[in-house]
Amino acid sequence: MGKGEETRQTVLVKALRTASTVGLRGLTIGGLAEQTSMSKSGLFAHFKSKEQLQWALVEYASEWFVDMVLRPALREPRGEPRLRALFDRWLLWDGGSVWALPGGCVFISAAAELDDEPDGPLRDRFVRNQRDWLDTLATVFRSGMTEGHFDQGCDPAQFAYDLYGVTLAFHHANRLLRDPLAEQHARVAFERLVEVARPLSPA
């Protein structure tokens, strides 16, 4: 990694932590300059504008999410074991683990900001990120249908929607309400989703 790339990474890590609490809109090159003890002009050399910084951040967060959540889960056997690994690591991503961001999932903050924005490169990029993730969830679930863990009549897109809802509710209960039962509720909800998806025993 060259010096320039290294600096860029350092800045992006800081920016990601900040954005997880104040959102993409709250991120400024000036504020970031203070946090990294870099000059504003130095930062502008890396990210020509606030928009480019936000874009780079979504890219970086997506890569980090793949490294921390998706890739390790894909090492598990197809179907239910992989789905469980994915869900466990997704909760860690949002929860209190060492590599979790201080404000929890940065994508949830970004979603709340970008949902009412008009179309534009940043929104489009982010929507692609979210669709990819829902597709991944559906694909992993579908592998469980092929493996015989889940019923052939299940709808993978519905499962992805349902599971996304479970983690959104977890974020809400955990971060906003600081509900000590947040994780328990999330796990019960997950187990029920898996339970109702099981193949009907042959008549």
Added chain:
Amino acid sequence: MGKGEETRQTVLVKALRTASTVGLRGLTIGGLAEQTSMSKSGLFAHFKSKEQLQWALVEYASEWFVDMVLRPALREPRGEPRLRALFDRWLLWDGGSVWALPGGCVFISAAAELDDEPDGPLRDRFVRNQRDWLDTLATVFRSGMTEGHFDQGCDPAQFAYDLYGVTLAFHHANRLLRDPLAEQHARVAFERLVEVARPLSPA
């Protein structure tokens, strides 16, 4: 309603519509003055500070939510019919009805902003609002247990968590992804929650 109260209401309606898209943080007395063609000093006479404006807004949105979603649903018979009415109106609140806000549920925007804020009057007020709502959902569900619509072994707090997740996922799919299947997915998820809550038929 006196003239002062009338003006206050007019301003709050505008502010609510704005906050539903840009959030509580995006709301400024200056911006609101432009939208309402009132002077900034006139607005300051009603809301001493941005913080008081935000507080008044949460109060006002809560009252509106009660009028639009909760109160009409409470006219339905206890238990499942009331729960269905609540869910239908909740989707309308977030969806495309005439009285829906341009950015959908203002509470979801506020939640994303306030979740990582330190404790303070606004955050506390908002958390109380959200806990009240979850309690209401649990109470309506519990009335269904009493009526025999739902199984005695169900956990009303878990149901409230699950249902909140369904509507958070709806907001995400509908607002951010503009997924034409958003409402269908929400309704399928709701029906399953109701289905798995039904009393086990006597052995």
